Amino acid sequence: MRQHYFLMNLLLFAIMFLSLQQSRAPKLTCRMSHVRVTRLCASCTRSHVTCHVSYVPPLKFQRGFTLVETLVAASILAILAVAIYLSFSTVIGATVASRAKVAATLLANEQLEVMRNLPYSEVGLVGGVPAGVVTRETEVVRDGYTFAVVTAIRNIDDPYDGTIESSPADTAPADYKLAQVTITCAKCADFAPVELATTLAPLGVEGESGNGALFVRVIDAAGEPVSGATVRIVNGEAFPAIDITDITDLNGRYQLVDVPPGELAYMVTVSKSGYSSDITHAPSLENPDPVLPPATVAAGQGTSLGFSIDKTSAISVNTLLEDCSVVGLADFSLWGEKLIGGEAESEPVYKYLSELVADGNGSLVVGLLEWDIYRVRPEGLTYNIVGTTPAFPFALAPGTNASARVLVRAQNPAGLLVRVRDLGAGTPVADAEITLARGLFSVSEYSTTTSQGGCEPEGSVYFAGLESGGSPYELTIVHPSYQTIVDDSIVVDTPWQEVVFSLSPQ
Structure with a gap:
């Protein structure tokens, strides 16, 4: 009997458990209120069991959060946390950048103030024009930041009293000095260079110095001015020696006023990142009559020099036989028509002339070429050139990547x-x-x-x-x-x- 009672209770509990797994719709649930066992007769071997079951309202089904709901909530929380973190880091970065900017500005003002307190004759660069005691490039640590300080000091020929190029010429062209300080920070995030400038004038009226001026103008292949080109001017004959590095203005010009006179004394180099370069050449055994010799500066006069630079180009060369099969290790020369010497009576001295050898696959890339008209010729005793595609002489434009095929045949x-x-x-x-x-x-x-x-x-x-x-x-x-x-x-x-x-x- 106890076994039947146990089984019946187990069945009822199973029904209740299964009912809880159904949907939220209400269902009837039964439970056993009591069990009464009646023996009908003494000789009977079986008993009659009467089970009274009463029905009660179903249990209310309550659910927790599902896995999907938990993941969605966690994702929203993560997005909010990342947004808050990014906002916080942006504010911190802006604060750090602002501190670096303030420190750089204070440093630039300090450098200018130091120059304002120097004697006027000492306001200049070491090895520069005007000559002085100021170092062009230095590193300074302030507030934990390492700053690079670049100082430029120039003599200014004010047109108010005439210039050295006017008529009559201004015999004292160095009217005042312009000092410019540029602060950069390589390890500072989002740091824009700080540039401050000031003018410094002598206490009295400037006098004649017996010096001259040097004007440099830089243009590109189309004749347009090149701003930001680096100009280096060296005069080892002057005392003290002059070695100046500066950049051209928006008009592609750089003016060096009040420089000591000298015959063929000023070597000038013009360059810019990604561009070709141009340079003056001193007479030598290899180049006795250079096209652009060093500049001569005369007392009370201005000397003007013009330079041309533009973006560099490249030529990809393939060496082939006439049946288009590849020829490796073929050697040839490539040169441009621009001259740096030999325009008069001597042999021409080309600005670019190079002996080249293709690799084992007959390929070669010639880079950093200036815009020019280029030619090829064979070198060595192995191959002769029987044709080129495109036909040489070949005009190479600035800032381009060209390709060429050189056809060869055994000599x-x-x-x-x-x-x-x-x-x-x-x-x-x-x-x-x-x-x-x-x-x-x-x-x-x-x-x-x-x-x-x-x-x-x-x-x-x-x-x-x-x-x-x-x-x-x-x-x-x-x-x-x-x-x-x-x-x-x-x-x-x-x-x-x-x-x-x-x-x-x-």
Whole structure:
């Protein structure tokens, strides 16, 4: 009996448990109020069990937070916490940057105040013009910050009383001095350089110094002024020696007033990050007549110098055979037409001339090139150049990345590359019959076209197997649309030569 009672109670509890797992909709739930057992007769072996079950209202089902609800709440809390942290860190960063800015401003004012209290004759840079006791670059630690201090001091030729370039010229052009202090902090976050300037004037009227002035103007390839270009001026003959580094203004100009006179005494270098450079060159054995010699400054006069710089470029070169197969380790020279010397009687001295060698895959990247018109020629005794794409001379624009293919052939023993182009358009001329003859030797070829196979550039012919030296060759160029050209002065005296002819239309 107890077992039945236990099983019935277990069943009822199971029903109650399952009912709690259902939805929130109310359901009937029963529970056993009491159990009465009645024995019907003494001889009966079975008893009659009467179970009175009463029904009560269902238990109210109550739920906690689900996993999804918990994750959503945690995400919202995390977002709020991150936003608060970022706001706090921004405020802290702004406070730190403000402290660094205040410290830098106070330091700049301090540097200017020191110069204001110096004797006027000592307000200048060590090794600069005007000469003085102030160091151009120094590091100073203030409030835990390490600042770089750059000081520039210049003589100013005020136009109020005339300038050294006016007529009549101002014989005392150094009217007053302009001092500028620039503070930078490499390790400070969000720190903008602090620049402060002041003017300093002598107590009395300036007198004649017997000095002159040097004016530098910097332009780009288009003739526009280059601001912020670095100008370095060195005069080792002066006492004390002069070594000044400064930058050009918004008009690309830098003026150095009241400098000691000197003949070919001032070396000037102009540069800028990402740009080419330009420099004066002293006469030497290699360059006896430089195009831009050192500047000469005369007493009471101004000397003007012009420099041209622009963004650098690069050329990616591939060396190939005429069937487009790669040739590794081919050597050649690349040079530009700009000269730094040799405009008079001496041999030309090119600003850029370099011997280059392609890698094993026939590739080479030539960078940091100035805008110029470039040419190529073979070097060594292995290969001759039979053509280039694009055709050289090649005009390289500032700030560009160009590509070129150089076609080569083994030397045998000398060769002549002939290129023909239209006189007006400058474009290559295809299908021109070109004949090279000397004595019993005569060879005719047609200038290449783009429809021909291989990698040969249009409008060229390469004559191989020629003999160096001897009498001149005669070259004849015939094309139905152009006037015929005959040149009997073609001298082949090197393993490789190139000639270019411009054809006039009929």
